Amino acid sequence: MIKSRDFFTQAVLLSPKLLMALLILPVLGGLVGVLLPAFGYIPALNKMSFSLEGFTALFNTPGFCQMVLLSISSALASTLLAFVITTLILACYFNSPWLYRIQRLLGPILVIPHAAAAIAISFLITPSGMISRLFSPWLTAWKTPPDWLLPHDSWGISMILGLTLKELPFLLLMALGALSQADLGAKLRAQHKIAMSLGYCPMTAFFKVVLPNLYPFLRLPLLAVLAYASANVEIPLILGPNAPPTLAVAIMHWFNDVDLTLRIKASAGAIIQLVLTVILLVSWWLLEKLTKRVSQTSIINGKRDYAGHLVMRFTHATTFILISCVVLSLAGLVLWSFAGYWRFPASLPDQFVTMHWHNALMQMHTSLINTLLIGFAATFIAIIFALFTLEAEQQRAQSLSRFASLVIYLPMLIPSIAFLFGLVWLQEQVNSQHALFNVIFSHLLFVVPYVFLSLASSYRRLDPRFANLAASLGATPASVFWRVKLPMLMSPICIAFALGLAISFSQYLPTLLNGGGRIDTITTEAVTLASGASRRVSSVYALMQMLLPALAFALAWFIPKLLNKYQHKA
């Protein structure tokens, strides 16, 4: 293929390298920026020699073992639980139209930021929350809220519940996505039928025939969920215990402490967090191997029914409870955001008022503008990079190297708490004082993978003959790109834009750290207010957090339709 030498082509061909640099430098630089202080090297504090004092301080922190255990147990328990329930739902409703109804009910949770979901759940399970209100006083005889320690229980049960509820729809969607691949889905369904015709009850047929072949498609999402669960801060902050918190939350507090010497301990903590996440991922992989080996004989032992009826009933109940939890917590949020006086144990407020919305909207304009500004800037840059990289792929007529594809997913796989602090340190080194720019840059790291993932498949599927045809009509590569490809990809680009916005809107840690606490977004405010005095204001912020991405997706759906209509009228 003869390449043209115009500016556009040069820019396009350069962009994959730029994208790689954009992702590798901050992430690896961030890791170095954590490694050095972890071993006691902080020039800013006049510490120029390497030592292990950070680790010593870390291991001597009271409750350190509890923190590590809490991080491990909550990550493993929530991931296992989400996985088990996902497979149970799949097994139970594999041949039923309910599978897609459940997906439609749970799907919207995907775009809800973790912080908002955590707030909704905390309002559900708190002693005066929706659950205890619904059952009081007629069942429980409680006239005042009971004395149970949820959320923030020291076992992390509330946190596990929150993580499970949030990750389950993601896993379910990934599984259904794999099943909707034409050949795989049809084959697995036919094999499921065969197993049933061989006398297997539907549940057993799913576990013995479908799951072993579906699992490879769930492995990466599961590992991503596990990595996230082990190192996230939003959910433990809102639902987790504080004495002691999870390791990630403790690290965040140490890093945020303006006592700079604590940064050594925090960096050591970030290294331990990284090791911990890797250990968890490896253990999951080992667990998988072990399960495979152990189940090998039982798959072919010919047993056709393992109390399938009971398991099915259990699954019906679990699914019902899950969906009720989602509906109730959303309803709870909406009720609180409009609630007048609402004394326990009334299940509805005495009156409905718009005051909380009104007050909050008056106050949130700065954070709203920040949220939108950062979101649009980061997403716009990410989209340009993703499109140019994909275009370069087509111009070179070869797809990205394995290394490059791995790099794009780097920010999704490495716990952000491990490299973000290093990134802050890097930004301090290059003396980047502009908080807003730093925040946009850090958001970009998290937006790029999703935007790229979302655009890649439709860009690669685009029929190359359109481009060839346009070129044969005399169009330059630039005008082929702008006037042929982009208009044809309007819909996927809009969806990718909405996804990018949703990812940016939900970022808590990068906003907090890279902005030095100076940039407020709806998400940072929502997390701060979650521990504040007013359930009503907190609800408004959590709902705003949900509304923004929902609005973005609605627009992404609507704009291409509108454009289409307009073009065809003209």
Add this chain to the structure above:
Amino acid sequence: MNSLLAIKQLTIWRQQTQLLSIDESIQGGEILSIMGPSGSGKSTLLNWLTGMLPHQFRAQGSLFLNQQDITQIPSHQRHIGLLYQDPLLFPHLSVAGNIAFAMPNGVKKHRTDKISHALEQVGLGGLEQRNPANLSGGQQARVALLRVLLSEPKAILLDEPFSKLDSQLRQETRQLVFNQIREHQLPAIMVTHDQSDTDAANGKVINLSSQENTYA
């Protein structure tokens, strides 16, 4: 005992349109052939027989297997084996694993012996631990047949079972399948659009498009 599969006064509707109507019984060792162009309701009939009729269809009538009414029994308890045009061997199991999967629960040693014996009988001796994906089309078809037979079904349904095989292999496999059906004295229903299949089956033929029963 002489086995018998009886379809009694079956009518299937899609929404308000009547799709097909059948009243037949098939003796053990007998093969009923169903012919008809696509859309005539062949696979809908098979779905009804296996108890997997999609909810947009409506059926009236009953199905008896060895004098037992199994119309309302879920598919996995019907003991009706299925053979598709694709062998649909489970990719995560070996050849022996695929067959063991189908066999009733029992003593392990006894089961493996039985598998080896069956494989030898169809000329696949020694292939127990092979990955089914590495077998030829004909070999895969034979494993699929063994898988159905060793599950000890009381009747068998064949869904265009030979359409993907080339003519030489097709004839051999067909012979093997029909011989086994007759040997096990199983009532069988075969859906096909290939006249040579119905000729070889040497039984009653129902043509769904015309709804006229003809005898070969």
Add this chain to the structure above:
Amino acid sequence: MIFSKCYPFNCQKSRFWAIILMLLAISWIPTGSASDWQEVVKKGENSTVYFHAWGGDPQINKYIEWLADQVKQKHNIDLHHIKLTDTSEAVSRVLAEKSAGNHHNGKVDLIWINGANFAAMAQHGLLTPNWAEQLPNFALTNPIKNPAVTLDFGVPTHGMESPWGQAALTFYYDSQATQSPPYTLQDLLSWSAKNSGRFTYPKPPDFIGVSFLKYALISLTPKDKQHLLYQAATKETAAIILPKLWHYLDALHPNLWRKGRFFVSNSTALRRLMGDTELSLALTFSAAEVPAAVERYDLPTSIRSYDMHDGSLSNIHFVAIPYNATQSNSAQIVANFMLSVPAQAKKQQPSVWGDQTVLDLSTLSTEQAALFNQTTAHSSSLTVSSKSPSLAEPHPSWVALINQQWLMRYGAKSNMQKVN
């Protein structure tokens, strides 16, 4: 005793002197600094001020937003509220800047502060001195008559901070859950036994938590030993005074919320638990937040406020300028505006914040003073006739001691240092 003498509520005797001094003061304070102030205003306008202030209360945050709008209009100053979860964050930030050699471009321009945080900053020389008295509006506080505006928890401010508002420790209860709230510290013990799990206080070093402990400490200390609380604590005096407090808390804790095994980390959590009706009794340092919260539906209408009959701890809160503030002049302009009549009057409105003014209304014109009149008393607000004796803040050294020993005695299982 020195401190208690200085407090406004103990200085009726000195009224005569105050009037004389006031006349003197009025004659020199504004004139001496008028031209200097013009200079400050000239240098300080059209810039950006980072105001580090606790951000846990939406009502206060909203008031600070109003302040920002005003200084933007009047002086073209962009006032950014950096919302802290704990004021000590800003203190250690300035400390870190000082140790890193950043002596001129500090990130903190103005800081909301009092008590131990002020004492720590003053001790380490982290604050700009001698500016507060130069503010034109400072005269409105009538510092000669109200020396409390120049004392922060007994420590002289030396012009390092300008008063912003004042507060007294106020209790509030849910009248639907309990008809007779406790009126003394001893009542509280028997009330808690009857209403088990319905009261708690935030975990020290939270301000409200420590204030409750100080109130208990003063109430439990016999009159003849109270002077010890206003001197630096020593091992000997601690051994005399503290056992009574621990003895009291040992008896109280089993009847607290969560049986005293878990303490909330701040007073906003306390208010939310009151709103949830998990608690029936709570305490606050800003009495007006209670009716305001009722107005906003965050607390039920059955909430009533009152003062303890055995005394109410009171104090003044201030704003200070770090020694290395980038925009020291602009921060002074903001601080001066905070002391202005419209800003103070608005702040005292129960619907806005309800924080009591530090201005001496007698220095104002009738129209100005009228701005501070509360329209109608809210059923949940503190009754004006309340006659609780004011309790002065003990010497800051006691606070450190109480914190430390409390955490050792009760905090071991529920507290992590430097975490939360």
